Each structure stands twice: as C-alpha cells, then as structure tokens.
Amino acid sequence: MTRYSRIVGTGSALPERLVTNADLVRELAARGIETSEDWIADRTGIQQRYLAAPDVTSSMLGAQAAQAALLSAGVAAADIDLIIVATSTPDFIFPSSACLVQKALGAYGGAAFDVQAVCSGFVYGMATADAMLRTGMARRALVIGAEVFSRILDWNDRGTCVLFGDGAGAVVLAADDSPGILASKLHADGRHESILRTAGSVHSGAVTGHPFLTMDGQAVFKLAVSVLDSVARETVAMAGMAVSDIDWLIPHQANVRILQATGRKLGIAPERVVVTVDRHANTSAASVPLALDTAVRDGRITAGHHVLMEGVGGGFTWGAVLARM
Numbered sequence: 001m002t003r004y005s006r007i008v009g010t011g012s013a014l015p016e017r018l019v020t021n022a023d024l025v026r027e028l029a030a031r032g033i034e035t036s037e038d039w040i041a042d043r044t045g046i047q048q049r050y051l052a053a054p055d056v057t058s059s060m061l062g063a064q065a066a067q068a069a070l071l072s073a074g075v076a077a078a079d080i081d082l083i084i085v086a087t088s089t090p091d092f093i094f095p096s097s098a099c100l101v102q103k104a105l106g107a108y109g110g111a112a113f114d115v116q117a118v119c120s121g122f123v124y125g126m127a128t129a130d131a132m133l134r135t136g137m138a139r140r141a142l143v144i145g146a147e148v149f150s151r152i153l154d155w156n157d158r159g160t161c162v163l164f165g166d167g168a169g170a171v172v173l174a175a176d177d178s179p180g181i182l183a184s185k186l187h188a189d190g191r192h193e194s195i196l197r198t199a200g201s202v203h204s205g206a207v208t209g210h211p212f213l214t215m216d217g218q219a220v221f222k223l224a225v226s227v228l229d230s231v232a233r234e235t236v237a238m239a240g241m242a243v244s245d246i247d248w249l250i251p252h253q254a255n256v257r258i259l260q261a262t263g264r265k266l267g268i269a270p271e272r273v274v275v276t277v278d279r280h281a282n283t284s285a286a287s288v289p290l291a292l293d294t295a296v297r298d299g300r301i302t303a304g305h306h307v308l309m310e311g312v313g314g315g316f317t318w319g320a321v322l323a324r325m
C-alpha cells in the first residue's frame, strides 16, 4: 500500500500589537525616518502588520499556532511524533525552536528540529515532513512557520523595515492511504546569497557582522517572479496535472506585486490567489501557513481543493508543495 501524507488541520497565531501603516509612518517620523502610507501601500500592498512584544518569541507564536492546528485536526499533542519549525528568527542558537514548541505542547519523545530556508522554510518543512511520513519515519507531524522578523530589522532603514511582520502558522500532516500531498519540489542557488541576508553571527560572546536584514529589492523581485513561475509549473507537472487544475495559489506573501505577477504569468485568476500580505505584511516562513489557515477558516479552501503553496526567499531558496485538501 502506498503511503501518503495529508493536511488534516491548520492553525495560526499573531502577536497582539497591530501596527497600521499610519501608526508606522508616525513612529518612524518620530525617529526622523521619512516614509508615507501611500508609498508603502502602492509599492507593497501592505496595509498593516502585527509586531511581537519584546518577551514574545518564535517558539511561543509557533506553539500557539500548533495548538490551533491540533484543535482543528482533532489530534492530541501526545500523538505528534515529528515537529518541524521553519524559522530564521529562532529563540536561541540552540536548542531548536522545535524542541521548545515540543516542550510547550507537552508532546515529548518524537523528532523535533528546525529548518532554515528563510521565506521558503515552510515549503521546505512540508516537503521534508511529507517524505518522512511517506517512508514511515513518522505518522503525525506538525509543520510550523514561526517568525519574529521585527527583531532583525534595522528600524532606521525605511527600504526594509516597512515590509515585515511577526506571526506563525501551522499544519498537522498525517500519514494516509490516499494523497494528500501530491508533489513537492525544492531548489536553492547559493550564488544569490548576497541579495537578501542577515549577515551577522555570534562570535566569542559578541555579535559580529551586520545583524540586520539587507536586501537588493529589485534583484529579489525579478528572481522571485521568475522562480515562482518555474517551480509552480514543475510541481504541477510532477503530479501529472495542469495549472488550470489548481483551485488556490498561495505564494509566499512578500509583496502584492510579486503575487499578482506570479498569478498573471501562470494564468491563474486573481481571485484564486490567496493574498494576506495586506493584513500580515511579510512574515517570512510564517506567511504561507498563515495564508493557508486564513483561507481555510474563511471557507474559501475546502475538502478536495487543489492548493499550490510556494516559497521563495534568502539563500536564494524556492520551492512548491501541491496538496489536495
């Protein structure tokens, strides 16, 4: 019997503090940084973001999203034997955020580890969990994207600090006799590592390098649109399907213009592209599961729908997972 994995529950969590563009423009102006609500909304589609309080960590948001996913799946934490957390803003260098989530859930003994593929992290985590479930290494997995990107932003750099938000999203994946995850494909090209990075590290007790996010926005834009198109086609073809069979496209929520361009290139109608970047801004590894959970809970995505999730981000990394819900 072929074994597959299937999404059986979704959940998400957002920090309490909602910051609208108007709030942010005011806060930045007080620090002498000039921007405008129109610039942010027109260039990015972002209207607001949620920012974590200083004592809130990725693992806390991840555990909260995981609890919501477990509840929607009707699965007990004790039945989870694999936890993968995708994050670039882990609580610590080690232990992993996945181990901290496991502790918070009280689901001890199974495997738990983080994946670091920046904004592609959730898709990388899903592909990894799917492979482990299909080979029988685990039976029920939590795949979580959790970030507090606000911690690695230079709040004096208007070109980047307006783009990101904090949050977490999670899915429960269960081994099943029928799919489920139909295909997944991951890629990376390290030659582009410098266009998007946070090139700081801890060295002998001191922070070295540049511990804030830097980005060549136009290079990222061009590469993102190109690879989101190619990996979508590649993944759909692997499943023996056509792009026209896709009910919902959930690309990484970087920027509304990237989402629109990707949908347009693929010939997917705008109303079939899930967009949450307006509400959440770019939450990196959390953006795809946050958007998935949003569209499941508002009733757009229902059982039997074909959902293509796509990640793209620093590394440069990209990938896609095609799921039948």
Ligand code: ACO
Pocket (backbone or CB within 6 Å): 034, 035, 036, 039, 040, 043, 044, 119, 158, 159, 160, 162, 163, 196, 215, 216, 217, 218, 220, 221, 224, 252, 253, 254, 255, 257, 258, 282, 284, 312, 313, 314
């Ligand atoms: N408010 C006002 N003006 C600003 C701001 C701001 N917040 N930020 C930059 N500007 C100014 C610049 O200083 C520049 O001014 P100048 O012409 O006087 O020098 C002008 O706006 C244009 O700057 P660009 O960086 O060229 O702006 P661009 O049109 O490329 O838009 C953006 C920037 C939105 C980041 C765009 O490049 C983009 O969408 N890139 C895609 C990358 C992305 O979305 N990254 C998110 C993270 S990456 C990921 O998740 C994969």
